Amino acid sequence: MIIEVLAIVFALGLLMFFAYRGYPVIVFAPIFTLLAVVISGNALMPSYTETYMTNAANYVKNFFPIFLLGAIFGKVMEMNGAAASIAQSIVRALGSKRAILSVILACAVLTYGGVSLFVVAFAVYPFAVAIFREANVPKRLIPGTIALGAFTFTMDALPGTPQIQNIIPTSYFGTDAYAAPVVGIAGSLMVFFGGLWWLERRRRQAEAAGEGYGTDHKNEPELLTNQTYPSLWISVLPLLLVLVFNYLLSRGFLDVTTWYNAELLKSFNIASVKTVASSWALIxxxxxxxxxxxxxxxxxxxxxxxxGLTAAAMGSLLAIFNTASEVGFGNVVKTLPGFKLIQNWIMGLSSQPLISEAVSVNILAGVTGSASGGLSIALEVMGKTYMAAAQAAGISPELLHRIASMASGGMDTLPHNGAVITLLAITGLTHRQSYKDIFAVTVLKTLTVLILAVIFSFI
Known part of the structure; x- marks a missing residue:
């Protein structure tokens, strides 16, 4: 049995290593999946065609419209200048004395409005450079600042956020994007103020040491003083429409769960409309x-x-197939003999489903370097187990949703995370220069989720 466990750990380790080295997950996830299958003594080809490919295809079927439409929405907001207008307006309103806060808020508004994380990083970076330079704040703090605004509380904690990390749990727990709003808001405030305190502390330390913005930086954007953008109020309208209609279609008078009768849905193999309602609303x-x-x-x-549409489509295809490859990996792993021991170990870490769920999602998000990938694997493998344990303990499925979603945005931002690597490339900085602050935000998010899981497990 030890060999079977080592087979899974070895395959996961290889997947993590190759992802960190920049190799495509689409290519290497099935290779390492089948390596684990061979070592475990399971049937090779059926595991690939009937388990790996079937589950990867199901993931694409369930979530590709959201990946595609989200990418297109973000790209159009970039091309029409609206994303830049929002960022510029917030930066100008708060001024250089609040350089870090203004960049965080600019990222938060865009992310919560449905703009993809990568587009947010591209859109906000030029304005972050301008205000950090004006305030003489070290450039090395920009990646941590953008990460706090775009990769944390607005990605998966605030109720209603249209990011994929908040939508994935709806398929497993029958919830919607507004699940457990009190927990989500509480967690968001803890992460926001904690992260702001850390970054301001780092700024003050640099100021005391006489460190300014710095010189000879790479990827310095051109000054944007002569460029014109749409007005702020016009620019935020698409974001508001996404948020408003997502709410109305989820919980308002346009609720999509009332559109079709149960008999009609059964003919489409939809047992419960709640498993697809959040996706319909967001689409x-x-x-x-x-x-x-x-x-x-x-x-x-x-x-x-x-x-622009071609770039958005290509980006969405890469993103969905990367994540689907990891989902296929997780579904094959759960059929292997050694997985039962690993599952028992994770479940044995705590008898409380919220705590166990937070730990397992965090671990898998960290290993895969992907919030959506780790979350999907964890819920595919153990979602039903957590649901049953929560029902036995009288815990709401909404709490399972929110804790799982928030946990996915914890240790996912380890050094091999694609968003981290892209963010550093955009800013022209290295892991050595800026990763410490990204990691601090990551640790803060992880601790916040665990604290909330503990609190709501015993009240």
Whole structure:
């Protein structure tokens, strides 16, 4: 049995190592999956075609529309200048004395409005450079600041956020994007103020040491003083429409769960509309957001729409297939003999399902370097177990949703995380220069989730 456990650990380790080294997960996830299968003595080809590929395909079927529409929405908001307008307006309003806070808020508004994390990093970076330079704050603090605003509380904690990490749990727990709002808001405040305190502390330390913005930096953007953007109020309209319609379609008078009767849904193999309602709501809301965003600076967008849509589609394909590959990996792993021991160990860490769930999602998100990948694997493998344990303990499925979603955004930002690597590339900085602050935000998020899991397990 030890060999079977080592087979899984070895395969996970190889997947993590190759992802860190920049090799494509799409290629190497099935290779390491089948390596674990061979070592464990299971059937090779059925494990690949009937387990790995079937579950990867199901993930694509369930979530590709959200990946695609989210990428298109973010790209259009970038092309029409609305994302830059929002960032610029917030930075100017708060001024250089609040450089760190203004960048955090600019990222938070865009992310919560449905713009993808990568687009947010590209859109906010030029303004972050301008205000950090003006305030003489070290450039090395920019990645940690953007990470706090875009990769943490607005990604998976605030109720209603349209990011994929908040949508994935709805398929497993029958919840919606607004699950456990009190827990989500409490966690968001803890992460926001804790992260702001850390970054301001780091700024004061640099100031006391006489360190300024610095010189000879890479990837310095051009000054944006002469560039014009849409007005703030027009720019935020698509974001507001996504949020408003997502709510109305989830919990308001347009609730999609009332659109079709149960008999009709059964003919489409939908046993419960709750498992698909959140996806339906977000798909429609993003479509409305895209149409409204296309109406802003339509002439400017029209000239580069074809190239922009192609880039968005390609980006969404890479993202969904990377995550689907990890989901396929997780589903094969759960069929292997050694997995039962690993599952018992994780479940044995705590008899409380919320605590156990927070730990398992965090571990898998860290190993895979992906919040959505780790979350999907954990819920595919142990979602039903957590649901049963929570029902036995009288714990709401909404709490399971929120803790799982928030836990995915904890240790996922280890050095091999794709978003971290991309963020550092955008800013022209290295892990050595800036990762300490990204890691601090990561640790803060992880501790916040564990604290909330403990509190709500015993009240």
């Amino acid at each position: 429609i809301a993003l479509c409305i957001g895209i149409v409204s965003a296309l109406c802003i600076n339509i002439r400017q967008v029209q000239s580069k729409l074809a190239a």
